[in-house]
Amino acid sequence: MSSATTDNQRPAIATVDLSPFFASEESATNTAQERLAAGSALVQACHDLGFVIIKGHGLSKQEIDDAFSWTTKLFDLPFEEKMKAPHPPGNMPHRGYSGIGKEKVYSAADLGEQTEDADVAQQLRKISDFKESYEIGSEHDDQQQNIWLPDDVLPEFRRSMTALYERLADVAGTILVAFGAGLGCDEDAQVALMQLSSRRHSQLRLLHYPPITKHKLQTEMFARLPAHTDWGTFTILLQNNQGGLELRDPHSGEFLHAAPEEGTLVLNIGDMLQRFTNDYFISALHRVSVPDPEAVPDGGIAARYSIPFFLAPAPSHVISTLPQFVTAEAPAKYEPVRFDEYGAIVSKYQYQQNEGEE
Numbered sequence: 491m492s493s494a495t496t497d498n499q500r501p502a503i504a505t506v507d508l509s510p511f512f513a514s515e516e517s518a519t520n521t522a523q524e525r526l527a528a529g530s531a532l533v534q535a536c537h538d539l540g541f542v543i544i545k546g547h548g549l550s551k552q553e554i555d556d557a558f559s560w561t562t563k564l565f566d567l568p569f570e571e572k573m574k575a576p577h578p579p580g581n582m583p584h585r586g587y588s589g590i591g592k593e594k595v596y597s598a599a600d601l602g603e604q605t606e607d608a609d610v611a612q613q614l615r616k617i618s619d620f621k622e623s624y625e626i627g628s629e630h631d632d633q634q635q636n637i638w639l640p641d642d643v644l645p646e647f648r649r650s651m652t653a654l655y656e657r658l659a660d661v662a663g664t665i666l667v668a669f670g671a672g673l674g675c676d677e678d679a680q681v682a683l684m685q686l687s688s689r690r691h692s693q694l695r696l697l698h699y700p701p702i703t704k705h706k707l708q709t710e711m712f713a714r715l716p717a718h719t720d721w722g723t724f725t726i727l728l729q730n731n732q733g734g735l736e737l738r739d740p741h742s743g744e745f746l747h748a749a750p751e752e753g754t755l756v757l758n759i760g761d762m763l764q765r766f767t768n769d770y771f772i773s774a775l776h777r778v779s780v781p782d783p784e785a786v787p788d789g790g791i792a793a794r795y796s797i798p799f800f801l802a803p804a805p806s807h808v809i810s811t812l813p814q815f816v817t818a819e820a821p822a823k824y825e826p827v828r829f830d831e832y833g834a835i836v837s838k839y840q841y842q843q844n845e846g847e848e
């Protein structure tokens with residue numbers, strides 16, 4: 491498994507402290523200068539790698555602990571209970587519970603005698619993700635309705651997750667303000683930037699990657715989450731102390747480990763912000779890897795829990811590149827695109843891939 495390195499002057503993932511944007515009014519000792527410095531560091535990190543570790547994001551330890559405690563309680567439920575809020579077939583609405591890749595875990599023997607790399611790669615693509623997830627949107631979303639468990643299955647879950655959605659939407663909104671400061675947006679650019687965020691159309695996901703024994707790792711094929719980009723504006727993610735999240739350094743092509751750091755968020759740029767900035771920001775390819783079995787302790791690998799929040803524009807919003815990023819040296823790379831049309835193409839492709847696995 492690759493890990494973050496600082497060799498060859500390539501930075502490991504930068505940590506940026508955004509507290510100048512989150513400090514409460516009364517205690518605000520921060521100056522415009524401090525905001526500018528923090529916003530600029532954020533912008534630089536998203537230019538370098540498209541990934542950044544955020545501290546000073548305003549979420550308390552208690553809030554983060556509570557979010558994971560609900561996530562654990564949810565996935566600890568028996569499968570039949572979780573299936574009382576099933577994700578419907580297809581990708582709309584993208585809400586509710588999806589089980590572990592229908593246990594479509596392929597054993598090494600399934601790969602047969604094939605030795606050609608291409609054949610093996612083809613087979614590996616058939617390995618489904620060993621994870622379960624629960625998708626949540628805004629209660630005010632006019633296009634997709636939430637799918638909740640009956641309240642007696644997990645009392646207070648709905649209320650807590652609705653509050654978490656709203657809280658993370660606040661945090662993401664403030665981070666967008668920090669981007670505006672760092673990019674030096676004029677009034678028009680600021681308006682366009684803020685339109686990349688729709689409080690009603692973003693998405694919260696709870697994720698559980700179950701533990702895997704060393705023996706299973708040695709004898710079967712597992713994937714946790716294959717490499718992909720996120721297609722919204724940006725994603726902020728909480729992760730427990732079990733690593734595995736990796737992003738591809740676009741300069742070296744190597745995957746770097748986004749090692750968990752208590753109390754921090756991981757932020758990654760999505761395709762919309764990449765288009766908005768004409769590739770000045772990178773929508774980095776990322777994945778959750780399974781380590782080499784031989785490097786795993788006898789106890790196997792522990793469960794990973796993560797909580798991404800995908801900030802997104804309204805479905806009908808048309809995303810155009812900001813003029814300040816189009817120059818003679820950097821001609822426009824992207825046509826304006828409607829967010830729901832873009833999403834339909836990307837998610838259809840993902841869905842077909844899944845169907846192909848059946």
Ligand SMILES: O=C(O)CCC(=O)C(=O)O
Pocket residue numbers: 695697715720727729735776777778795796798
């Ligand atoms: O579990 C993780 O850390 C990654 C999740 C992710 O990339 C996604 O859900 O898009």
Ligand SMILES: [Fe+2]
Pocket residue numbers: 718719720776
């Ligand atoms: Fe992702």
